[in-house]
Amino acid sequence: MPSGTASVRPNMRASYYGSMKTRETTVKVLAFLLLVCICLVMILPLYIMLSTALKTKQEMFLVPPTWIPNEIVWHNFVDAMKSKPFGRYFTNTTMFSVFGTFGEVLVSSVVAYGFSRYKGIGRNAVFMILLSTMMIPYPVIMIPQFVLFKTLGWTNTYLPLLIPSLFGSAYIIFLLRQFFNTLPMDLFEAARLDGCSEFRTYWNIALPLCQPAIASAAIFGFMWRWNEYLQPLIYLNSDTKYTLSIALASFRSMYSVVPWNLLMAASLVAVLPPVLLFFLAQKYFVQGIVVSGLK
Amino acid sequence: MRWMTKSELRETAYMYTFTAPWIIGFIQFIGGPIVVSGYYSLTRYDIANAPVFIGLKNYIDLFQNELFWKSAGVTLYYTLVGVPAGLFISLLAAMLLNVAIPGQRLFRTIVYMPSVVSGVSLSLLWLWLLNPDFGAVNMFIYNVFHVQGPGWLTDQKWVIPSLIMMSFWTLGNHVVIYIAGLKGVPANLYEAAQIDGASKLRQFWNITVPMVSPVTLFLLITGIIGSFQVFVQASVMTDGGPNYASYFYVYYLYQQAFKSFNLGYASAMAWILFVFVGALTWFMMKLSGKWVHYEGGEQ
Numbered sequence: 125m126p127s128g129t130a131s132v133r134p135n136m137r138a139s140y141y142g143s144m145k146t147r148e149t150t151v152k153v154l155a156f157l158l159l160v161c162i163c164l165v166m167i168l169p170l171y172i173m174l175s176t177a178l179k180t181k182q183e184m185f186l187v188p189p190t191w192i193p194n195e196i197v198w199h200n201f202v203d204a205m206k207s208k209p210f211g212r213y214f215t216n217t218t219m220f221s222v223f224g225t226f227g228e229v230l231v232s233s234v235v236a237y238g239f240s241r242y243k244g245i246g247r248n249a250v251f252m253i254l255l256s257t258m259m260i261p262y263p264v265i266m267i268p269q270f271v272l273f274k275t276l277g278w279t280n281t282y283l284p285l286l287i288p289s290l291f292g293s294a295y296i297i298f299l300l301r302q303f304f305n306t307l308p309m310d311l312f313e314a315a316r317l318d319g320c321s322e323f324r325t326y327w328n329i330a331l332p333l334c335q336p337a338i339a340s341a342a343i344f345g346f347m348w349r350w351n352e353y354l355q356p357l358i359y360l361n362s363d364t365k366y367t368l369s370i371a372l373a374s375f376r377s378m379y380s381v382v383p384w385n386l387l388m389a390a391s392l393v394a395v396l397p398p399v400l401l402f403f404l405a406q407k408y409f410v411q412g413i414v415v416s417g418l419k
Numbered sequence: 420m421r422w423m424t425k426s427e428l429r430e431t432a433y434m435y436t437f438t439a440p441w442i443i444g445f446i447q448f449i450g451g452p453i454v455v456s457g458y459y460s461l462t463r464y465d466i467a468n469a470p471v472f473i474g475l476k477n478y479i480d481l482f483q484n485e486l487f488w489k490s491a492g493v494t495l496y497y498t499l500v501g502v503p504a505g506l507f508i509s510l511l512a513a514m515l516l517n518v519a520i521p522g523q524r525l526f527r528t529i530v531y532m533p534s535v536v537s538g539v540s541l542s543l544l545w546l547w548l549l550n551p552d553f554g555a556v557n558m559f560i561y562n563v564f565h566v567q568g569p570g571w572l573t574d575q576k577w578v579i580p581s582l583i584m585m586s587f588w589t590l591g592n593h594v595v596i597y598i599a600g601l602k603g604v605p606a607n608l609y610e611a612a613q614i615d616g617a618s619k620l621r622q623f624w625n626i627t628v629p630m631v632s633p634v635t636l637f638l639l640i641t642g643i644i645g646s647f648q649v650f651v652q653a654s655v656m657t658d659g660g661p662n663y664a665s666y667f668y669v670y671y672l673y674q675q676a677f678k679s680f681n682l683g684y685a686s687a688m689a690w691i692l693f694v695f696v697g698a699l700t701w702f703m704m705k706l707s708g709k710w711v712h713y714e715g716g717e718q
Contacts (some may be wrong), residue, residue: 151518152518152519152520155515155518155520156520156521156522158515159515159516159520159522159526162512162515162530163526163529163530166529166530166532166533166588167529167532168555169533169544169545169548169555169588170532170533170536172547172548172555173544173547176547184553185553187553187558188558188562189553189555189558231440231441232441234437234440235437235438235440235441237437238433238434238435238436238437238438239434239437239438241433241434241437242430242431242433242434242437243430243434244430244431244432244433244434244435245423245427245431246431247434250438250442253445254441254445257445257449259640259644259696259697259700260449260453260693260696261644261647261648261669261692261693261696262648263648263650263669263672263673263689263692264452264453264456264689264690264692264693264696265448265449265452265453265456265689266676266689267452267456267459267676267682267685267686267689268451268452268453268455268456268459268686269448269452270676270677271455271459271466271682272452274466288444288448290440290444291440291441291443291444291445291447291448292440292441292444294441297441322433322437326437347535347537350538351537351538351539351540352538353538353539353650353651353654353655354650354651354673357654358677368539369538369539370539372539372540372543373539373543373654373655376543376546376655384547384550384553387543387547388543388544388547391539391540391543391544394539394540395535395536395540398535398536398537399532399535399536402531402532402535406528409531410595413592413595413596414595414596414599
C-alpha cells in the first residue's frame with residue numbers, strides 16, 4: 125500500500141481522502157438518526173408501562189390513549205401492592221436470589237480455581253463435560269429432579285431451588301476460570317514455596333484478585349434467579365411462598381377484566397431491582413456477557 | 420505406560436479436591452437425572468405409584484400424537500424464523516452502535532435496557548401492548564393507517580410472528596456480544612477494501628460477516644437451544660393458544676408432567692429434546708468449518 129499511494133499526485137490524494145471524509149460524515153449522521161429512532165422504539169414500551177401504571181381505570185381504556193395521564197394516580201402502586209402480599213413475595217424473591225447466588229458463586233469460584241490452577245490428569249476431558257452441560261436444557265432433567273426432591277419431602281420449600289446451586293454452575297465456573305487463567309502462575313508457586321496452604325492461596329490470593337469477575341458472576345446469578353419462572357412454578361404451591369414471577373402471573377389470572385394499571389404497577393416494582401442493578405453496575409454487566417460470548 | 424510422577428499425582432489430587440463439588444453436583448443433578456429420565460421414558464409413571472415398564476410405548480404414542488407434532492412444529496417455526504432474524508438485527512444494531520458518534524454510550528445503554536426486563540414482567544407488558552382493543556400497538560396502527568390491527572395474540576396466524584417480534588425487543592445480550600466481536604475486526608481490512616473501491620454492502624458481506632462468524636456460531640447455538648425452551652410466553656400470555664398455535668414443546672412437556680402427571684410420557688419428550696439438541700449442536704459444530712472463519716486459517 126505505501127508504494128501505491130506514493131504514485132498518486134498530492135492534490136488528487138487530498139480530494140480522495142476529502143470525499144472519504146464527507147462520506148464518513150454522512151454515515152455518522154445517518155447512524156445517529158437511525159439510532160435515535162431505534163432508541164425511541166426501545167423506550168416507548170417502558171414509557172407505556174409507566175404511564176399505564178399511573179392512570180385511572182377509566183383513562184387506561186381511553187381511545188385514543190393519553191400520552192401523559194390526566195390524573196396521576198400514585199396510589200395505584202399502593203393498591204397493587206396491597207391486592208396480594210407483594211411485600212412478602214418481594215422478600216421471598218430477594219432471599220432466594222441473594223442466598224442462591226452467594227452459594228453458587230462461592231462454590232463455583234473454588235471449582236474454577238481448581239480447573240485453572242492444577243493440571244491434573246483428565247482436566248480437559250472433565251472441563252469439556254462441564255462446557256457441554258451448558259447446552260443441556262433444564263426440561264430434560266427437571267422430572268427426575270422433581271421426583272428426587274419430592275421423595276425427600278422438599279416440595280413447597282425453597283430447598284430444591286437452593287441446594288443444586290451449592291454445587292456450582294457451569295456457566296459461572298467457566299466465566300471465573302477464564303479470569304483465573306489470566307493471573308500469573310508464579311504468584312501461586314511463590315505462595316506454595318512460602319508454605320501457604322493450597323486453600324489459603326485460593327482464599328487469600330486468588331479470590332481477592334478476581335473481584336471484578338465475581339461481581340459479573342454474581343449479577344448474572346442474581347438476575348437469573350430474580351426472573352426465573354419455571355422452577356418456582358414447579359416447586360412452590362402455597363400462596364405465601366411465591367416468588368414475584370409466580371405472583372405476577374397468578375395476579376393476572378385473578379381477574380376477568382384485567383386491571384392493567386395495577387398489573388403494570390406491580391410489574392414495575394418487580395423490575396426495579398434488576399434495573400437499578402443494571403445502572404449501578406453496567407460495567408460488570410457487559411463484562412459478564414462478553415466473556416461468555418467470546419470464548 | 421509410565422508411572423505418574425509425584426508432582427503429577429499431587430496436581431491431580433488437588434484438582435479433583437477443588438472441583439469435587441461440581442463433579443458431585445453433576446452426577447446428582449445432571450448426569451444422573453438424564454439417565455433416570457431415559458428409564459422413566461420407558462415406563463408408565465404417575466408419581467403416586469411406582470413406574471411400570473412398558474418398553475417403547477411412550478415413544479410410539481408420541482409419534483402418533485398430533486399435538487406432539489404440532490408443538491414441535493410451533494417451536495421449530497419460532498426458532499427457525501426468530502433466531503436467524505434476531506441475529507441479523509443484532510449484528511446491524513451492533514454495527515450502528517460501533518460507529519463513533521456523540522452519545523454512543525447513551526445509545527448502547529438504551530438499546531440494552533429492555534433486556535433487563537425479562538420473564539413474567541416482560542410477558543405481561545407485551546400482553547398489554549398487543550391487546551387487540553386497547554393495546555398501544557393497535558392504537559398506533561389505527562392512528563396512522565386508520566385500520567384495525569390484527570388480534571396479535573388471539574389470531575392463529577399472528578401469534579408466533581408476534582412473539583418473534585417481541586423477542587427482538589430484548590436482543591441486548593446479542594448486541595453487546597457482537598459489539599465486542601466487531602472490536603476484534605482489524606480496521607485496515609476496511610481501509611484496504613475502501614481503497615479497492617468495495618461498496619459498503621460488499622464490505623459487510625465479505626469482511627464483517629466472516630470476521631464475526633465465530634460469535635455468530637456461538638449465538639446461533641445458544642439461541643436455538645434457548646428458543647427450544649420457550650415456556651413463559653406460552654404460560655403467561657397465551658396458554659398455548661389460540662387453537663394450540665403457540666403450544667410450545669416445553670409447555671406441552673410441562674402440561675404432561677405436572678398437570679396430567681404422565682411423567683413417563685413427559686420423560687420421553689425430554690429425551691427426544693435432549694437427543695435433538697445434542698445432534699443439532701454436533702451438526703452445527705461440524706458444519707461450522709464451512710462458514711466460520713477463525714483468525715489465522717482453519718481452526
